[in-house]
Amino acid sequence: DAKTTQPPSMDCAEGRAANLPCNHSTISGNEYVYWYRQIHSQGPQYIIHGLKNNETNEMASLIITEDRKSSTLILPHATLRDTAVYYCIVRVYGQNFVFGPGTRLSVLP
Amino acid sequence: AAGVIQSPRHLIKEKRETATLKCYPIPRHDTVYWYQQGPGQDPQFLISFYEKMQSDKGSIPDRFSAQQFSDYHSELNMSSLELGDSALYFCASSLRDGSRVEGGNYGYTFGSGTRLTVV
Numbered sequence: 524d525a526k527t528t529q530p531p532s533m534d535c536a537e538g539r540a541a542n543l544p545c546n547h548s549t550i551s552g553n554e555y556v557y558w559y560r561q562i563h564s565q566g567p568q569y570i571i572h573g574l575k576n577n578e579t580n581e582m583a584s585l586i587i588t589e590d591r592k593s594s595t596l597i598l599p600h601a602t603l604r605d606t607a608v609y610y611c612i613v614r615v616y617g618q619n620f621v622f623g624p625g626t627r628l629s630v631l632p
Numbered sequence: 633a634a635g636v637i638q639s640p641r642h643l644i645k646e647k648r649e650t651a652t653l654k655c656y657p658i659p660r661h662d663t664v665y666w667y668q669q670g671p672g673q674d675p676q677f678l679i680s681f682y683e684k685m686q687s688d689k690g691s692i693p694d695r696f697s698a699q700q701f702s703d704y705h706s707e708l709n710m711s712s713l714e715l716g717d718s719a720l721y722f723c724a725s726s727l728r729d730g731s732r733v734e735g736g737n738y739g740y741t742f743g744s745g746t747r748l749t750v751v
Contacts, residue, residue: 564745567740
C-alpha cells in the first residue's frame with residue numbers, strides 16, 4: 524500500500540504556481556520522497572526527489588518539512604501541459620515504487 | 633538521452649491467446665521493472681529483474697512470466713489471456729544503486745507502454 528496521502532484533485536490557473544501537498548507521516552529515516560507525474564496514458568515521468576533538504580531542478584521544487592512528515596511539490600509557472608496526475612512516493616533505494624491515487628492537477632487557462 | 637523502448641505499442645489479442653511484450657532499457661541500466669495499469673487505475677507493480685535475476689515480485693498472475701536477457705532487455709509473457717488483462721503495461725529501468733547515467737534521472741525511467749486489448 525502507498526505510504527502517502529494526497530488530495531485527489533487540484534486546480535491551478537495557467538502561469539501561477541502550483542503547490543501540490545503530500546503527507547507521509549510514517550516515513551522512515553532512509554526513505555526518499557519522489558514525485559512523478561503521468562500525462563494522460565503516457566508512462567510516468569520522474570520530476571524530482573529528496574531526502575530531507577529542499578531540492579530544485581528545471582522542472583520543479585520540492586519542499587520537505589523539517590520533521591519529514593510532509594512535503595510540497597511546486598511547479599513555479601504552471602502551463603496547460605502540466606495537467607496530469609501527480610504521484611508522491613516514498614521509498615528506499617532498491618525498493619519498487621508503489622503508486623497511490625495521486626493528485627489530478629488541472630491547469631486552467 | 634536514450635529512453636526505454638517498449639514494443640509493440642498496441643496489441644489486440646483474443647481470450648485464451650498468448651502475448652509477449654518487450655522492453656529495452658536505457659543503456660547501462662541494470663534493473664528492469666514491469667507495471668500494469670488498468671483503466672482508471674494507478675500503475676501496479678508486477679515484477680522486477682536485476683542483472684538478469686528476478687529481484688522482486690508483485691501482483692503478477694501465475695499466467696504471466698518474465699525474464700531478462702543477457703543484453704538486459706526483458707520480455708513479459710502472458711498466457712491464457714483474460715478480458716481483465718486489458719491494460720497498459722509499462723516497463724521501467726534504473727540503476728539499482730540509485731545513481732544515474734549521464735542525461736538520466738535518479739528514479740525510474742518509464743517507457744511509453746504497451747496497450748493490450750483482450751477481446
